Amino acid sequence: MRIGLPPASKRQKPRFAHNMDEELYKENILDHYRHPRNFGKPETYDVREKSSNPLCGDELTLYLAFDGETVSGARFEGDGCAISIAAGSMLTEKIKGKDIGELKLMTPGDIYTMLGIKISHTREKCALLAYATLINILAVR
Amino acid sequence: MRYLKKSMNISEKIKNDFPFFEKTGVAYLDSAATSQTPQVVLDAMEAYYTIFRANVHRGLYGLSAEATERFEGARETIAQFIGASKEEIIFTGSATMSSNLLTYALENTLELREGDEILLSAMEHHSSIVPLQELAQRKKLKLVYIPLAEGFALDYKEAKRLITPRTKIVAVMRASNVLGTINDVRAISQTARKNGAIMIVDATSAAGHAPLSVKDLDCDYLYFSGHKMCGPTGIGVLYGRRDFLEKLYPGFFGGGMIDRVTREKSSWREVPGRFEAGTPPIAEAIGLAAAAEYINEIGFPAIREQIEDVFSYARETLSRIPNVSIYARTDARENAGILSFTIKGVHPHDAAEILSRENVAIRAGHHCAEPLLSELGETALCRASFYFYNTRGDADRLAAGIKKAKATLRA
Numbered sequence: 053m054r055i056g057l058p059p060a061s062k063r064q065k066p067r068f069a070h071n072m073d074e075e076l077y078k079e080n081i082l083d084h085y086r087h088p089r090n091f092g093k094p095e096t097y098d099v100r101e102k103s104s105n106p107l108c109g110d111e112l113t114l115y116l117a118f119d120g121e122t123v124s125g126a127r128f129e130g131d132g133c134a135i136s137i138a139a140g141s142m143l144t145e146k147i148k149g150k151d152i153g154e155l156k157l158m159t160p161g162d163i164y165t166m167l168g169i170k171i172s173h174t175r176e177k178c179a180l181l182a183y184a185t186l187i188n189i190l191a192v193r
Numbered sequence: 194m195r196y197l198k199k200s201m202n203i204s205e206k207i208k209n210d211f212p213f214f215e216k217t218g219v220a221y222l223d224s225a226a227t228s229q230t231p232q233v234v235l236d237a238m239e240a241y242y243t244i245f246r247a248n249v250h251r252g253l254y255g256l257s258a259e260a261t262e263r264f265e266g267a268r269e270t271i272a273q274f275i276g277a278s279k280e281e282i283i284f285t286g287s288a289t290m291s292s293n294l295l296t297y298a299l300e301n302t303l304e305l306r307e308g309d310e311i312l313l314s315a316m317e318h319h320s321s322i323v324p325l326q327e328l329a330q331r332k333k334l335k336l337v338y339i340p341l342a343e344g345f346a347l348d349y350k351e352a353k354r355l356i357t358p359r360t361k362i363v364a365v366m367r368a369s370n371v372l373g374t375i376n377d378v379r380a381i382s383q384t385a386r387k388n389g390a391i392m393i394v395d396a397t398s399a400a401g402h403a404p405l406s407v408k409d410l411d412c413d414y415l416y417f418s419g420h421k422m423c424g425p426t427g428i429g430v431l432y433g434r435r436d437f438l439e440k441l442y443p444g445f446f447g448g449g450m451i452d453r454v455t456r457e458k459s460s461w462r463e464v465p466g467r468f469e470a471g472t473p474p475i476a477e478a479i480g481l482a483a484a485a486e487y488i489n490e491i492g493f494p495a496i497r498e499q500i501e502d503v504f505s506y507a508r509e510t511l512s513r514i515p516n517v518s519i520y521a522r523t524d525a526r527e528n529a530g531i532l533s534f535t536i537k538g539v540h541p542h543d544a545a546e547i548l549s550r551e552n553v554a555i556r557a558g559h560h561c562a563e564p565l566l567s568e569l570g571e572t573a574l575c576r577a578s579f580y581f582y583n584t585r586g587d588a589d590r591l592a593a594g595i596k597k598a599k600a601t602l603r604a
């Protein structure tokens with residue numbers, strides 16, 4: 053009943069294996085993941101926005117304080133993978149002191165550059181979770 | 194090592210039946226999402242496409258008769274596979290389509306009143322929950338959940354208490370796609386029956402992984418997908434008790450399901466054809482029947498022995514890794530081959546990514562069971578699922594990958 057495989061010439065090459073050279077968990081990412089900056093709910097803030105990525109269970113809340121048009125404080129908390137936590141940590145560092153106009157010009161590409169790693173399709177949502185939360189806040193300001 | 198290798202009926206060689214393994218070399222531990230396809234299933238479908246392809250139930254020529262015979266033969270095979278009769282088997286596109294079709298049909302048939310209740314187990318998959326939630330909203334029904342007891346099992350005492358004459362529908366899955374727990378559906382269906390409620394069983398995680406008998410489960414409706422039991426994608430099965438199907442109003446309409454059509458109204462074909470509107474998944478039904486025959490040929494005693502051996506071995510191996518928590522009952526006989534776990538300091542998404550770089554495929558996330566995950570107090574779990582083609586070697590690769598993930602993230 054069991055029938056053999058087609059000849060090798062007809063078979064396709066496996067596509068599963070990742071390119072091991074594309075290092076994802078670089079020192080810098082691990083550092084931000086294990087010791088996230090600006091982590092934890094601040095005592096005072098002006099806006100609070102929560103986002104989640106239900107598929108992989110990431111949750112992130114961003115707290116911003118404004119001084120006029122300028123971000124005077126940025127903190128976050130949440131539960132997520134190394135990439136989403138590192139991105140939250142780096143983003144809060146990056147946006148402090150910037151004004152709303154500048155932030156509105158930020159693109160996903162800036163986030164990838166900031167992370168410094170190649171983001172595959174399956175990690176896009178993780179990498180951009182903090183950024184998407186920021187965009188939601190900016191949309192109403 | 195506590196688990197000595199016994200003489201087993203299934204050996205490493207079983208992988209040779211599946212082109213996938215030779216092509217990829219992957220330790221594939223995601224059969225609960227979709228299983229791999231044996232060559233015999235591919236051959237059965239290819240025969241349809243290359244030798245006797247025709248539509249069913251309509252062409253008045255030899256080929257169509259042959260296609261119809263094979264398609265109806267597939268129905269017979271699947272009926273036997275779950276201990277039902279041919280008239281009780283409806284082919285659909287998937288478990289999800291079965292669940293939606295059934296919900297519409299029940300809505301068209303039952304007299305549901307505001308305040309009536311639908312009882313679901315806390316383990317249900319979104320494909321069971323969401324259609325019933327929508328029905329509840331349309332009809333102003335109340336959704337009630339059977340909670341978990343200790344040890345990743347359902348609370349059967351609570352279940353019995355929660356079934357009352359107000360309960361109109363009870364939905365309990367045969368095996369959880371997250372915890373792997375095989376539920377004692379019969380214990381609940383008998384109480385449901387006494388209270389006049391309809392008993393629906395999602396058998397998607399159980400079909401092909403453990404013997405399945407609608408008589409033993411004593412259920413009214415049962416459904417599953419073909420693609421988690423070595424069959425193709427695009428095919429699902431909905432079983433309905435004959436006397437219930439006779440009274441069930443169709444959920445979907447169109448060609449293929451009608452007897453006569455006038456400009457104003459139509460009448461329906463006999464059961465089960467009236468529930469199969471449009472051209473059915475013909476090649477897929479033939480492929481699914483080939484899968485069922487392949488599984489029968491290996492036999493459930495051997496399948497269970499292999500799944501239980503590898504599950505127990507993996508469970509024990511993982512439980513020895515520090516900071517790994519396991520979400521499964523200890524007795525492998527009560528498990529469909531599914532081992533969910535978390536690693537402290539390693540998010541499931543990172544674990545799956547690092548494992549995939551080691552050529553080990555597991556799944557991470559909520560596994561389409563968000564209410565269950567919130568009952569467990571988790572947002573995501575890692576899930577390794579074992580089928581009869583998996584070996585202790587695959588479990589070893591999983592354990593090695595977990596250690597690698599911990600090292601990578603310094604957890």
Ligand SMILES: Cc1ncc(COP(=O)(O)O)c(C=O)c1O
Pocket residue numbers: 225226287288289290318320321366368369370395396397398418420561
């Ligand atoms: C227990 C269970 N029920 C239902 C489904 C839905 O199956 P499908 O996606 O094939 O419709 C799945 C698979 O995802 C499942 O694991």
